[in-house]
Amino acid sequence: MQASITMMQRMIVGVMLMLAAIGVAAPGSFATAQTAIECVASPSGGSGNPAATPATASASQAVFPESGELTVFAAASLTDAFAQIGDDIMAANPDIDITFNFAGSQTLVTQLTQGAPADVFAAANDAQMQAAIGEGVVAGEPQTFTRNRLAIVVPADNPANLAGPADLARDDLRLVLALPEVPVGLYSREAICDMAEDTSAYGEGFVEQVGANIVSQEEDVRVVVTKVQLGEADAGMVYVSDITADVAGDVEIIEVPDDVNVIATYPIAPVGDGDAALAGAFIAYVLGPEGQATLEDYGFTVLP
Amino acid sequence: MPDLVTPTTSARSSSRRAGHDASRGLGVAVFIAAGLLVLFLALPLGAMSWRAIQESRGLTPEGRDLLWQALTLSLTTSLASLAIITLLGTPLAWLLVRRRFRGARLVDTLVDLPIVLPPAVAGIALLMAFGRQGVFGQWLDQLGITVGFTTTAVVMAQVFVAAPFYVRSAKTGLLSVSPETEEAAMVDGATGWMVFRDITLPLALPGIAAGLVLAWARALGEFGATIMFAGNFPGITQTMPLAIYGRFSAGDLQSALVLSLVLLVTSLAILLTARTVSSRSEDTDG
Known part of the structure; x- marks a missing residue:
């Protein structure tokens, strides 16, 4: 007994010393791969592939059935606007019950593909809508229902003293973006690539310098806002509509100029296994005057 | 396996018999309950492993x-x-x-x-x-x-x-x-x-x-x-x-x-x- 225990004791002490050494050495020794911003040769200029979403605002009157339960899967950036739209619809149609599931569009596609029950899917870019169509979970033609602009958001006291987008390349800035698979993450990277084209305003090596400043990649746009609101990050890139009344006091907005701003387009479509009548009525409402007015109230850009 | 929980008795009286049946029934229930939980724990892990092994060849x-x-x-x-x-x-x-x-x-x-x-x-x-x-x-x-x-x-x-x-x-x-x-x-x-x-x-x-x-x-x-x-x-x-x-x-x-x-x-x-x-x-x- 004694022998085995001293052996174990020695082992434990040895392992612990080793760990302490690793713990000290660890933070510096990791290479950072896979986080570089990759720019495509031709900047897409924003609205993705317009051919994929031909329909805009072909709003028919929203007629809801007597009663029913509707489940809407919507991009995280739609959280407040859609919650308002849901409340308005339920107030006017007391026997209609609407449930929302808000997450990054790419997460919603995974959930839909894995059989999550939904009636409507509203994405923050065409790529994720096309992915859902490719997986066969969406029925019918997607329609573009709103647009959104990018903005840089910093904590209210602006600890890094950011004055404009060019400062994103500054040393020691803690920048938080969404994952490249999240629509806003993709749009942010496109905007950074567009900025880099203008070397007189943004300098050489802009993309590399901004890329080196990224300290975290979040799974949806709302988490980016929270990290900035908490002051953990010096700056983040989000949609204008994400700077809601709730967070407006805690953050400051730095405009992204039009020539490099990427306009996000949001497609909506009914889900194949869902209730087609309810889904159609909801989509018609969103495309109709009331839905459009609510979206505008929440900072979205109205359709042209 | 259910026998593990049944009392070892050879009594033949009807009341004893009923008790024996009841505890045998209980034994079966215990076995089924335990088995269900084991299955519930093992099944997802097994399914995940199986799918992962299929996918691992395609890891980029x-x-x-x-x-x-x-x-x-x-x-x-x-x-x-x-x-x-x-x-x-x-x-x-x-x-x-x-x-x-x-x-x-x-x-x-x-x-x-x-x-x-x-x-x-x-x-x-x-x-x-x-x-x-x-x-x-x-x-x-x-x-x-x-x-x-x-x-x-x-x-x-x-x-x-x-x-x-x-x-x-x-x-x-x-x-x-x-x-x-x-x-x-x-x-x-x-x-x-x-x-x-x-x-x-x-x-x-x-x-x-x-x-x-x-x-x-x-x-x-x-x-x-x-x-x-x-x-x-x-x-x-x-x-x-x-x-x-x-x-x-x-x-x-x-x-x-x-x-x-x-x-x-x-x-x-x-x-x-x-x-x-x-x-x-x-x-x-x-």
């Missing part, structure tokens, strides 16, 4: 990089956490067991609290304390120290959620050592440290070892507090659970599956090692 070089970075980070951070937990947790467990002091009950409850708290609460709590605008974080920030988005923050999150498991188990281990044994050694002229090293620690070892395994497993699986407090960046803060969630939420189920399988195998290896070590020490004790 980027996927392999991601896997390697996340696994290295998970192992180093969880082992660093374990070292901290052992160094600080053992004295705490010893104090709680051996010393009567004011507020001992309070400390005891406080130490247990993270076990019942959801990791999301741990994440917010850590942010409020050590975030840049947090109670201590503000002060640290003025000294030029920021913990958010660093590997240090990952270790802090892991220590916060895992330490209670170690302290709890180490306490149980220390309780099994009678103070008389320690006193006897003292009478024989042993110093406090010698008593702890040669008497207390060896006797408490099963509890301490179990605590180490529990704490390591908890640290390795830590997700909620890490993603909220430390952030998510490959090689710096993206541990295996974060990488798995990240790949899943990016729609890359294939990589998520392979990473999950690797984490499952790692955890299994830790469990089996611990089993072997503890059964060996029990054997030698007996």
